[in-house]
Amino acid sequence: MSNQQNLYEETIKGFWRENPVFVQMLGLCPALAVTNSAINGLAMGLASTFVLVGSSFLVSTFRNLIPKQVRITTFIIIIATFVTVADLSLQAFTPSLHKELGAFIALIVANCLILGRQEAFASKNRLPFAVGDAAGMAGGFTVALIMVGGIREILGSGSFFGVSLFGENFEPWVIMILPPGGFLTLGVLLIIFAAVKKRRDSRKLVQLES
Amino acid sequence: MNYFWIFVSAAVINNFTLAYFLGLCPFFGVSKKIDTAFRLGLANIFVMLITSVCTWFLNTYILYHAPYLRLMTYIVVIASTVQFVEMTIKKLSPALFKALGLFLPLITTNCAILFLALTQTSKEYSFVEGLFYALGAGSGLTLALVLMAGIREEAELSEIPDVLKGAAMSFLIAGILSMAFMGFAGLFSGA
Amino acid sequence: MSSEKSAGPIRLIITLGLAGLFSGLVLVSVFLATQPLIKRNQEEALEAAIYRVLPGAETRKIFVEEDGKLVETESADGAEAVYAGYDGSGKLVGYGIPSSGTGFQDTISLIYGYDPYEKKVIGMQVLESRETPGLGDKIIKDQDFLDDFSALEVEPEVEAVASGTKSEANEVDSISGATISSKAVVNIINDGNDKWRQLIDERTESEGQAE
Numbered sequence: 001m002s003n004q005q006n007l008y009e010e011t012i013k014g015f016w017r018e019n020p021v022f023v024q025m026l027g028l029c030p031a032l033a034v035t036n037s038a039i040n041g042l043a044m045g046l047a048s049t050f051v052l053v054g055s056s057f058l059v060s061t062f063r064n065l066i067p068k069q070v071r072i073t074t075f076i077i078i079i080a081t082f083v084t085v086a087d088l089s090l091q092a093f094t095p096s097l098h099k100e101l102g103a104f105i106a107l108i109v110a111n112c113l114i115l116g117r118q119e120a121f122a123s124k125n126r127l128p129f130a131v132g133d134a135a136g137m138a139g140g141f142t143v144a145l146i147m148v149g150g151i152r153e154i155l156g157s158g159s160f161f162g163v164s165l166f167g168e169n170f171e172p173w174v175i176m177i178l179p180p181g182g183f184l185t186l187g188v189l190l191i192i193f194a195a196v197k198k199r200r201d202s203r204k205l206v207q208l209e210s
Numbered sequence: 211m212n213y214f215w216i217f218v219s220a221a222v223i224n225n226f227t228l229a230y231f232l233g234l235c236p237f238f239g240v241s242k243k244i245d246t247a248f249r250l251g252l253a254n255i256f257v258m259l260i261t262s263v264c265t266w267f268l269n270t271y272i273l274y275h276a277p278y279l280r281l282m283t284y285i286v287v288i289a290s291t292v293q294f295v296e297m298t299i300k301k302l303s304p305a306l307f308k309a310l311g312l313f314l315p316l317i318t319t320n321c322a323i324l325f326l327a328l329t330q331t332s333k334e335y336s337f338v339e340g341l342f343y344a345l346g347a348g349s350g351l352t353l354a355l356v357l358m359a360g361i362r363e364e365a366e367l368s369e370i371p372d373v374l375k376g377a378a379m380s381f382l383i384a385g386i387l388s389m390a391f392m393g394f395a396g397l398f399s400g401a
Numbered sequence: 402m403s404s405e406k407s408a409g410p411i412r413l414i415i416t417l418g419l420a421g422l423f424s425g426l427v428l429v430s431v432f433l434a435t436q437p438l439i440k441r442n443q444e445e446a447l448e449a450a451i452y453r454v455l456p457g458a459e460t461r462k463i464f465v466e467e468d469g470k471l472v473e474t475e476s477a478d479g480a481e482a483v484y485a486g487y488d489g490s491g492k493l494v495g496y497g498i499p500s501s502g503t504g505f506q507d508t509i510s511l512i513y514g515y516d517p518y519e520k521k522v523i524g525m526q527v528l529e530s531r532e533t534p535g536l537g538d539k540i541i542k543d544q545d546f547l548d549d550f551s552a553l554e555v556e557p558e559v560e561a562v563a564s565g566t567k568s569e570a571n572e573v574d575s576i577s578g579a580t581i582s583s584k585a586v587v588n589i590i591n592d593g594n595d596k597w598r599q600l601i602d603e604r605t606e607s608e609g610q611a612e
Contacts, residue, residue: 025238025377027319070413073418076289080282081424085431088278092438095446103328106281110321112235168275178533179229180388187381194373215503224507278432282424333508395505395533 005182007132014136021112021144021186022193027113031145034104038161041149043140045107047090049154051082051133051139052114055100056122063123074107083109099151113141151185152176214343216335223395226322227354234323237358238380240351242366247359249306249351253295255345255350257317258326260291262344265327268336284327292317318362322351410449447512450485451497454514454524454557456551458486458494464604483597495523496601500593504585507531509540513550513590515598517605519610522559522590525550530582546583549573555594561587 020026030048035041055078059066066074087105092099098105108114117137122130153159156176159164175181215362226232228312264287270289276294296314300307307314317323325348371381452458464471465482474482484497485494496517501510510531514524527541540546553559554571561584562568564577 007351023246028238028402029232031230065416067360067413067416070417073286073289074416076285077282077417077420077424080285081427084428086280087281087395088431088435088439092442095442096438103325106328107324109281109285110324123383172534174536177388178388178392178394179231180385181229183381183385183388187378187385190378191373194375194378198373219507278428279425336609 002046002162007050007128010129011132011136011139014138014140015097015143016140018137018141019090019144020137021141021148022190024113024116027111027141029107029150030111031106032179032186034101035145035149035152035158035185036052036177037157038146038150040100041096041145041147042096043090044101044104044108045138045145046112047086047101048108048114048141049135050086051108052078052117052141053134054082055114055118056078056130057127058125059118059122060125066123071123072119072145075115075123079114079118080109083144085181104201113137148182148185148189151189152181157183213339214293216342216347217346220343221350221353222391225350225354225391226325226347227351227396228384228391230325232325233320233351233354234319236317237384238353238377242359242362244356244359244363247355248303248352251286251348251355253299253314254317254322254351255348256289257295257315258323258344259341260350261288261323261327262330262340263337264291265330266335267332280328280331284324288323288327305398321348354387358383361387419561421564428516447484450526450528451486451524454497455486456490456495456514456524459489460538461486461497464496466600470599471600485595490523493517493605496597498597500589500596501529501586502589502592504530504532505537505579505581506581509582509589510584511586511589512594514592515555515601517601519552520555520602522550522553522555525586527586532579532582537579539576539579540582540586545578546574546576558591558594559587 014020021028021031021151024172030044034044036053058078059075083106086108087098090101090105121133125133150160153161154165155173155198156178158164158170167204173181176185220226224230227234233254247275248319256385261284265284268283268287272283293314295317296307299314313334326344330343335343362380365379365383372380430499448461451461455461462485463474463476463482464485465474465480466472473485481499483499485496486497488494494516495514497512498515499510499512500506503509508529509527510528510529511525513522513526515521516523525547530538530541532538532540549567550572550573552568553573556571558571560569560572560579562572563580565573567574573587575585
């Protein structure tokens with residue numbers, strides 16, 4: 001790997017430039033399914049962070065000991081272990097959150113983002129970088145989840161993190177906290193990001209030409 | 211009657227893709243041609259049926275005593291089944307194998323299959339109920355895939371604004387499809 | 402970098418074996434550590450629901466069906482059970498009957514209190530549902546709807562009627578805009594009654610007032 005690897009760069013890329021949800025389009029199932037409120041998005045983000053960072057830590061530590069042929073299976077065993085631990089812990093310490101997130105906690109194991117990071121990065125990089133990458137990706141993931149969850153909650157329930165924003169007379173846009181709302185929110189967000197990017201790119205072009 | 215309800219519920223009323231957000235990777239990735247989408251859907255149904263059978267046996271005879279091993283065993287079973295299906299398709303139809311490309315092994319991380327295994331267990335479906343559930347879920351998935359592919363095939367031929375191209379439009383289409391499918395809720399209200 | 406040369410089968414088996422072993426150890430320990438907490442959470446949730454639908458009850462006993470009769474048991478152990486609630490003086494308040502069935506969107510699971518002396522439903526609480534937020538999910542919180550279940554005749558059976566037209570003691574006003582969810586709740590209660598009422602009434606008669 002390049003000697004110019006910068007820990008800061010590797011960590012920060014997951015937040016915006018290579019954001020798992022908005023750019024790489026990974027981990028969509030939880031991103032849409034449990035983001036009917038900001039707190040659910042945050043909880044899912046934190047649980048996924050736990051799994052991703054933990055798995056990357058172990059995979060990177062043992063990367064030289066895992067034979068190529070069984071690497072995917074080993075990754076899955078490690079990931080599934082962390083997910084089960086997260087599931088049991090949530091069930092024990094925050095039963096109401098566990099009920100809200102339901103089966104989707106277990107589905108973290110099928111989150112292509114986590115397996116993807118192990119395969120693409122953690123198994124090929126030293127520990128500090130693997131953990132930084134995992135933290136950044138997980139952070140970007142959580143931010144994305146809170147964004148989608150927040151928008152859906154504000155429009156669909158009139159609250160943010162449970163705090164009612166608009167008072168009694170607000171007629172919530174219920175569709176936002178239902179499945180179509182998830183798709184639409186993400187779609188609109190992607191359009192906004194694409195528009196912003198287009199504006200920025202054309203400005204850069206103008207700057208280069210001038 | 212109960213079996214029929216399980217099938218219809220999983221296929222349309224609680225469609226795995228449009229209501230539960232499962233199986234989104236293939237949904238947005240493969241669904242550009244109706245043909246491929248349909249075949250991937252069939253492969254999914256097949257994997258789901260096998261998974262349903264395996265998880266039922268595992269759950270009834272072994273996992274009752276160690277519920278925390280459930281997740282681990284299910285995902286290993288799914289991974290093995292997909293491997294098996296992959297080899298079968300490769301042998302029976304190399305062309306299809308090439309067309310499906312990366313998406314075949316990705317069925318493993320297809321949350322839909324794992325979700326099927328987990329809910330079948332938590333709803334305590336019998337062996338036959340589980341089969342109908344798998345059939346329904348798989349059919350619903352295939353239906354969503356084919357619908358999406360069809361719409362996108364048509365869309366290829368129209369003028370689309372730059373910012374909408376690609377993923378954004380797919381999501382908006384999915385949102386509208388999802389709304390349409392909401393109309394199925396209450397299908398059995400008379401019951 | 403992972404090993405360049407292809408590892409022999411023994412190495413593969415050892416790796417998977419160790420991974421599995423490590424995983425197994427971690428899972429078993431976490432499971433054992435969290436089990437007591439999880440069990441307690443579940444029991445507390447159920448207790449809270451039982452006492453909510455049996456107003457005045459302070460203690461409870463668990464009953465399962467055995468050979469066509471109600472038999473008291475220490476713990477339900479996964480079998481279907483009803484919960485008898487007793488007030489401070491040991492008098493039977495009623496039975497908490499869990500029941501579930503199809504709602505508008507998915508399965509609704511609830512518990513309701515049944516008074517075998519008055520032959521009335523005396524309380525109802527929805528435990529789990531996935532009804533439409535803002536519409537169907539009113540069955541959980543709408544106070545007028547819930548109040549209809551505080552003194553509900555069960556004979557010949559509970560009926561759901563259009564919102565505002567309740568006239569008989571065995572009728573429940575459906576929530577306007579959520580008729581199907583409301584009807585589902587009523588059906589679920591009738592199903593529960595079909596299943597348990599005879600057993601409960603028989604036991605109550607044979608035990609008499611001295612509970």
